[in-house]
Amino acid sequence: MRPRIPGGRTTVLAALLSLALAAPIAAAQAQGAPPHGSVAGAAPDAERPHQYEVTGPATAAARTALAATGASIDEVHARAVVITADRAQAAAVRRLGHTLRRLPDPPVAPPAAPGARAKDFPPGYTGYHTYAEATKEIDALVAKYPALLSKQVIGTSHEGRNLLALKLSKNVSKDENEPEVLFTAHQHAREHLTVEMALYLLNELTSKYGSDARVTKLLDSREIWIIPDLNPDGGAYDIASGNFRSWRKNRQPNQGTSQVGTDLNRNWDFKWGCCDGSSGNPADETYRGASAASAPEVQVVSKFVRSRIVGGTQQIKAAIDFHTYSELVLWPFGFTDDDTGPGMTQDEHDTFATIGKKMAATNGYTPEQSSDLYITDGAIDDYLWGDQRIFAYTFEMYPSSFGSGGFYPRDSVISKQTSRNREAVLQLLDLADCPYRAIGKQNQYCKGR
Template identity: 80%
Template sequence: MTPSLASPPPTGDRMRPRRIRGGRATVLAAVLSLALAAPIAAAQDAPATTPAPHGAPDADRAHQYEVTGPATPAERTALTATGASVDEVHARAVVITADRTQAARVRHLGYALRQLPDPPAPARTSGRIKDFPPGYTGYHTYEEMTKEIDALVAKYPQILSKQVIGKSQEGRDILALKLSKNVSKDENEPEVLFTAHQHAREHLTVEMALYLLNEFTSKYGSDDRITKMLDSREIWIIPDLNPDGGVYDIATGKFQSWRKNRQPNAGTKEVGTDLNRNWDFKWGCCGGSSDDPGDETYRGPSAASAPEVQVVSTFVRSRIVGGKQQIKAAIDFHTYSELVLWPFGFTNDQTGPGMTQDDHDTFAAIGKKMAAGNGYTPEQSSQLYITDGAIDDWLWGDQKVFAYTFELFPSSNGAGGFYPKDSVIPKETARNKDPVLQLLETADCPYRAIGKEQQYCKNKH
């Protein structure tokens, strides 16, 4: 998952948690003390680079649990100190992903846990491996994604180009696709970045990226909004930040509920860094990530230590031209919970170093309008719990990009969680066409959203 996840309480009305501005340090200190006292489970027997085969013992594999009791941001932040990830939030309950050790730490805090059903593992109808199981074959594997992208580039070479901007831990290409009327030229136009699939099990995000590529190419010249944006913007799409993790998650035909990348952790059998806790802004600052390589939210040994984060960071910095960052706005796609989130995640404060009240108000105004377009819930990410080292915090805090996180369909584990059936792909990706176009349309002057275009953007017109 990603900075913060929410779903409606049983009444059907999404309850927005009360903001907590004090007492966090005391809570975290208590949790860490208890967590250290909790028994530590045995290390996994399976090799670090291969999923446990069907029928193999996997007592320490992560599962989803419903946790009854946590109701405030401070309590939910305290839960993350156990090493679990928070996947969705209700009025007085949350859903977490945790292995046996982390679940024991949560119980040690006095909470009741109820294990939820594991992701589906349908019987295979063929001997194929490294593919999605029946009911999910509409999702693209990494190879299928690459072939579709290559076909689009060949079909629309005037408006779509492909760059390999680096390699993943296991040597797979990380791609950046550019969409623009004069795609071969670097024009003085506002740039907007869309990224997907930081977390391995969030496969719907790759489909979101592919939807945008198909929609923007096939509708150019016939859809007025799309045509205008490609004529006046440079659009970048990075469709798969974590290809290794995605391949691993489906390699056996049984979803592994894998979150992190596949980077070995020296001195341990544990594998993987949570890419969305590894960005080089407020990395590890505020109790919003873990320093334990076995945890779901392990932030890595140092900021930007994950090769995939290094690749995308370098790419973003390469868009600084004449001392100015050309990327003006961004969306990082995740699943699940149907949220539109904005910085900061590392603090409850609306303002602070690098964030003025006008900045915050602009984030909120644009975020709320986009949420009105897709029916999601809009909020500052720390309203649910604290995170540090997240991409949207880095994009704003380091590069001054108006960056958002979208948590896509569904709203809850019961509606499919991380693994909704492929039948939802067309509807749930198209649902975000209007919000994406809104962000593109405002990218030339985001402050227009709060009526301060003349103050902040007068030199651009």
């Protein structure tokens, strides 16, 4: 995920809440009690990653240095950052001169019956879909709306789970000459709300066709692709114990080490590992993998995106990759802090920014260029634009802060927080025929289309 920089009052409240939540943890540790969130039989507490509030980093450069420790930056305030880090990464952050305060671990479920093997979300979260439940719902929608929705298996994950691409369009069985838009979700395992976002779009766009004039017009004139789960292995692992593991990466072993997992959103084959925006250490949260697109899930989706080049032209014109949390709309580039870095003109930057700000005005998110927060490399939106010329955005969904649920908001928020993005999605779909309409230059760039 990526962080946000909220206003002063929100910052103070979030900081106070973080301090208040952290106090019981510190007290428990001082007394030798296991921290909230410890799981019997799990790895020793010191070996598991935890979230920390880090005071001090106040600039993009300072946050980039913080990310270089291999910790993931989860949230940013004016003078504080929330990170996920293991013991070694936390020590590296302290060596940078920062103060860390441990935050509570994810909620713990009641003990399971003896011999039971939990593979579902814990109580209070069962409204979220497991991989099997999501697949079942998708299959039911395909059966219900066969003229509008089709399913393709575009490949498999490391552990052999199917990676799906769902197509929505009026004549779904035909490959028509219509602008295409791609929505992807769940690159990071613990970001389960993004799968719900994908399912919401599938349900909303199919069920409203024929009754909602705007939805009908868009499905009549667009081809929409939804990849609802890029990281099913990591998602399953995150909940497999019956408690959240705060797992981020995929589940691909790293040869020559005991470490598991690659950060999929640092593994894309554009500016991979170029700019101190990822880690080369397999133990780190932001490990970029052994080579560009070394993760099977990234390979599958990259191949699918390239398959949409027809007659030498990429048919996908725009995209959103959904993440949590921090309530942000982000656009490329992440690998450079230049507004118009290599591979982007001023008009292209202005188009990105204008569309991003208009979408953010509908959902209340904060719009900004990715690198305004800190440098990342090998990210999907940089790849989609830099390699494929797709106007690609990252949405960091609800909540805005750790204090409001962080990576694990209760299932009661699903409906509100997915529908919150409806208007932004429809806006992007509408502009897909010529994104440059956003800056009034359609005649210059899209004439004759």
